Amino acid sequence: MFNNITIVWEGGAPPRFRLSEEGSPPRVASVAVLDVELEQPIWWVVPVSFTDLLPFTVEETSPEDLNALADEEPIDPIEDLPQSDPRHQAAIPARDVANERAFPVLETLAYGVVPSGFRQASPNGEVTALIPGRAYSIAVMGPGGHGQVAFRG
Secondary structure, three states, rough: OEEEEEEEEEOOOOOOEEEEEEOOOOOOOEEEEEOOOEEEEEEEEEEEHHHOOOOOOOOOOOOHOOOHHHOOOOOOHHHOOOOOHHHHHHHHHHHHHHHHHHHHOOEEEEEEEEEEEEEEEOOOOOOOOOOOEEEEEEEEOOOOOEEEEEEEO
16 A cells, blocks of 8 residues: 655656655556546556556467366466465466566656656646646555545646
């Protein structure tokens, strides 16, 4: 759970946000700055891996394939198999690599400046300047939870 989002704003520069989760830099899945009055995000960044982390192909399936899949019990190799099982052991580093790519560590960011390892999901193009006195909030989501803090332009 994000337990600390600190806003550092020095005059005319864009506001900077410092993030922490239980005293450490958090892994982040999404950061959005929202215009409270419009109830809309005005700036949103996500990890670059969101577009290429899980590529897959779909092949034609037969009725027999579908029946075989329907009869299988779902299995989570980390949760459902003993630690001695090779499938359990293989799943742990695969999970860790996927988490590192899907949820990069992010300690600080500035409004409108895309941090390394992220891409701007919205808007397409330049971000709008914050309006003095207007209500905004920053929302941060990650595997450990989410956090949100209100601030004024």
